[in-house]
Amino acid sequence: MTRLRLDGLGKRFGDVDAVKDLDLDVAEGSLVALLGPSGCGKTTTLRMIAGLESPTEGDILFDEESVLATPPEKRGIGMVFQRYVLFPHMSVAKNVSFGLRMRGVDRAEIDRRVAEVLEVVQLTGFGQRFPSQLSGGQQQRVAIARTVITEPRLMLMDEPLSNLDAKLREEMRAFITRLQRQLGITTVFVTHDQVEAIELADRIGVMFDGELVQVGTPEEIFNRPRTLRVADFMGTTNLIRGRLADVGAAGATLVTDVGAIRVAPADHLRTGAEATATVRPEHIDLLPRDDATGLPGRIVESVYYGGTLAYRVALGDLVLQVRDRSTRRFGDGEEVSVRIAPHHVWVFPEA
Amino acid sequence: MIRQRRRGLGDRDRLGPFGRFYLTVVVGMVLGPFVPLVIGSFAFRWTWPDLLPSRWWWEARATARLPQGWDYVFSPISRVVESTGNTILIAILVTLLCAAISLPAARVLAKERFRGKSFVEFFLLTPLIVPEIAVGLGILVTFIQLGLAGTYWGIILVHLIPTIPYMVRVLTSVFQGLSDDYEEQARVLGASPLRTLWHVTLPMILPGLVAGGLFTFLISSNIFLLTFFIGGGRIETLPTLLFSRVSGGGALDAVAAGVALIVCIPGIVLLVITERFIKEEVFAKGFGG
Numbered sequence A: 001m002t003r004l005r006l007d008g009l010g011k012r013f014g015d016v017d018a019v020k021d022l023d024l025d026v027a028e029g030s031l032v033a034l035l036g037p038s039g040c041g042k043t044t045t046l047r048m049i050a051g052l053e054s055p056t057e058g059d060i061l062f063d064e065e066s067v068l069a070t071p072p073e074k075r076g077i078g079m080v081f082q083r084y085v086l087f088p089h090m091s092v093a094k095n096v097s098f099g100l101r102m103r104g105v106d107r108a109e110i111d112r113r114v115a116e117v118l119e120v121v122q123l124t125g126f127g128q129r130f131p132s133q134l135s136g137g138q139q140q141r142v143a144i145a146r147t148v149i150t151e152p153r154l155m156l157m158d159e160p161l162s163n164l165d166a167k168l169r170e171e172m173r174a175f176i177t178r179l180q181r182q183l184g185i186t187t188v189f190v191t192h193d194q195v196e197a198i199e200l201a202d203r204i205g206v207m208f209d210g211e212l213v214q215v216g217t218p219e220e221i222f223n224r225p226r227t228l229r230v231a232d233f234m235g236t237t238n239l240i241r242g243r244l245a246d247v248g249a250a251g252a253t254l255v256t257d258v259g260a261i262r263v264a265p266a267d268h269l270r271t272g273a274e275a276t277a278t279v280r281p282e283h284i285d286l287l288p289r290d291d292a293t294g295l296p297g298r299i300v301e302s303v304y305y306g307g308t309l310a311y312r313v314a315l316g317d318l319v320l321q322v323r324d325r326s327t328r329r330f331g332d333g334e335e336v337s338v339r340i341a342p343h344h345v346w347v348f349p350e351a
Numbered sequence B: 001m002i003r004q005r006r007r008g009l010g011d012r013d014r015l016g017p018f019g020r021f022y023l024t025v026v027v028g029m030v031l032g033p034f035v036p037l038v039i040g041s042f043a044f045r046w047t048w049p050d051l052l053p054s055r056w057w058w059e060a061r062a063t064a065r066l067p068q069g070w071d072y073v074f075s076p077i078s079r080v081v082e083s084t085g086n087t088i089l090i091a092i093l094v095t096l097l098c099a100a101i102s103l104p105a106a107r108v109l110a111k112e113r114f115r116g117k118s119f120v121e122f123f124l125l126t127p128l129i130v131p132e133i134a135v136g137l138g139i140l141v142t143f144i145q146l147g148l149a150g151t152y153w154g155i156i157l158v159h160l161i162p163t164i165p166y167m168v169r170v171l172t173s174v175f176q177g178l179s180d181d182y183e184e185q186a187r188v189l190g191a192s193p194l195r196t197l198w199h200v201t202l203p204m205i206l207p208g209l210v211a212g213g214l215f216t217f218l219i220s221s222n223i224f225l226l227t228f229f230i231g232g233g234r235i236e237t238l239p240t241l242l243f244s245r246v247s248g249g250g251a252l253d254a255v256a257a258g259v260a261l262i263v264c265i266p267g268i269v270l271l272v273i274t275e276r277f278i279k280e281e282v283f284a285k286g287f288g289g
Helices: A042-052 A092-102 A107-120 A136-148 A166-184 A195-199 A218-224 A228-233 B002-010 B017-031 B033-040 B068-074 B078-112 B116-129 B132-146 B152-176 B181-188 B193-222 B227-231 B238-247 B255-286
Strands: A004-013 A016-028 A030-033 A057-062 A077-082 A154-158 A188-190 A203-208 A211-216 A238-248 A251-256 A258-264 A274-279 A284-288 A295-305 A308-315 A316-324 A333-340 A346-349 B043-045
Touching: A004 A042, A016 A042, A016 A211, A030 A042, A030 A274, A042 A077, A042 A154, A042 A188, A042 A258, A077 A136, A077 A346, A077 B181, A092 A107, A092 A136, A092 A238, A092 B193, A154 A295, A154 B193, A166 A195, A188 A195, A188 B033, A195 A218, A203 A228, A211 A218, A211 A228, A228 A274, A228 A346, A238 A258, A238 A316, A274 B002, A284 A308, A284 A316, A295 A316, A308 A333, A316 B017, A316 B193, B017 B043, B033 B043, B033 B255, B068 B078, B078 B116, B078 B238, B078 B255, B116 B193, B132 B152, B132 B227, B152 B193, B193 B238, B193 B255, B227 B238, B238 B255
Parallel strands: A030 A188, A030 A203, A077 A154, A154 A188
Antiparallel strands: A004 A016, A004 A057, A203 A211, A238 A251, A238 A274, A251 A258, A274 A346, A284 A333, A295 A308, A295 A333, A308 A316
8 A cells, every 4th residue: 555645746738837736645545536627637647646747846756755767667556547448459358467467477377366356347257358349337347457456556547437328437436436445555536527526535636727726525525615616616506695794603694685694603704704605506495485584585497306306596686506305396486485504505705 | 442342242243234334344454454464474476466376385385395484484594583582582671671660750750749740741752752763863873882782782772762651651640540548558557668569559550560561562572763773783673574574675475474474473462461461450359449
């Protein structure tokens, strides 16, 4: 097991900073997801860790030893690419054993370990097939088998699930989690899909424009995003602007055009400050109008998604997205009471 | 291309009248020129204005055991065997050298961007634009001074001039179609750059390399002018031998006809071998899948 540390890592392509001053600490055996939109520098970061790009600044340390001078083939890493990149001229067994053959492991040992790892990825008996004869999910499992068989110090995955259909993606997510826990390989996973990151990662690093904006557990990132942009990227669609009042130990009140919203206590709240609050659609409760504890609203539109109802609710000029799991259903145009629990409101002071 | 033609022949039942006519014309145009050569090689006496030989070789069996042309072709005096050996040896070495030179060049042209790249691309095509005779004369003077005139290496070097442009073109498009991911994956899995080349890059570009090699071999074994200049009569290949046979009177005698047929053999054999090879590659290993 290896600890990975990135220290002030930077990569410049011409005049463009693809990655800027990036610090990241990945604990032994943990899985960290680098999450961000395409072009945010997450893949470049991964390629620098692999040794496929050389950083223009900073250092990459495996167990506190710099690997900058080590070529990719000597770093002892495994990398799973977005497009699987199985060698088309080799059978599954030859693909899987490639890393061992390059390391000069003897034949009997190779055969034994190939059989072992094919069993782990549930592809026993597929050894003699060629990649073109496999489905997407099977190809991805071969790619993963080819990587883990070398017992890498560090596993890097570059959007490994983005080429799979939705159902297969779920299965593979569970499979990767299980495998990573079982083998305990320190893993860095790159994705633009927040659901994937939340489900897989021990910790998530959110990247925008080459910068690591926030690092934390999925729960921290999800519930306490540091910036509006992170909040937006994590799927928070409701932004409510207002002015903070009554800041105290019991929390604060955000005074908005549509009414007062209670906010849970936090260090960064200042009375009188302009602020924007975010609330996730699933954290808003809709009640019949006769309940007086909420803000008055009116249903604009409702859509049924298996298990939940998605509403658009108008509070004056403000339209909120709401996801409701309850069985009661409000019709379009119906007047409702909108209630938001204080601990689900996250406030960003105005920049 | 070849496979399509064969499929066309196999599906003849389904061809309409026009298709059948078209096929006949194409086959006739490809094979037609060989007919007088084959007839000529079996003639004893075939002079203008006769449509067919006035005397066939079997009518003159008493004087010749084999058809005159074939007897000559297989006798050491004709230098046919020697020339065939030279042609094949030179073509093989040219193909290997050409591939070795073109591989890195094509890779760089396909993958890298650099100042003056379009100039380099144009420069690589100039051998196809400048007339061979101009190139040949200039090189001959230099090669005489260097002692390369009349040597195998001299001929091999000049054969690289018209072949490298083709090979670089073919391999550049092959490399453009090969994603960097494969080589990077090999590196990450522990393969050094050299072993990556051997285990991953070369096998993956093999069909293109074989196609380029086939072209190179055929071009090399057909070059007359440059071989004639640099070989200086000391080294004879099939094209120069054929030229010396027909340049005398210009008439197609049995001997020239025989030699002309022999000249075609290396190309045909190579084509058959290569076609089979490429097909097996494609089907067994699923390229492009």
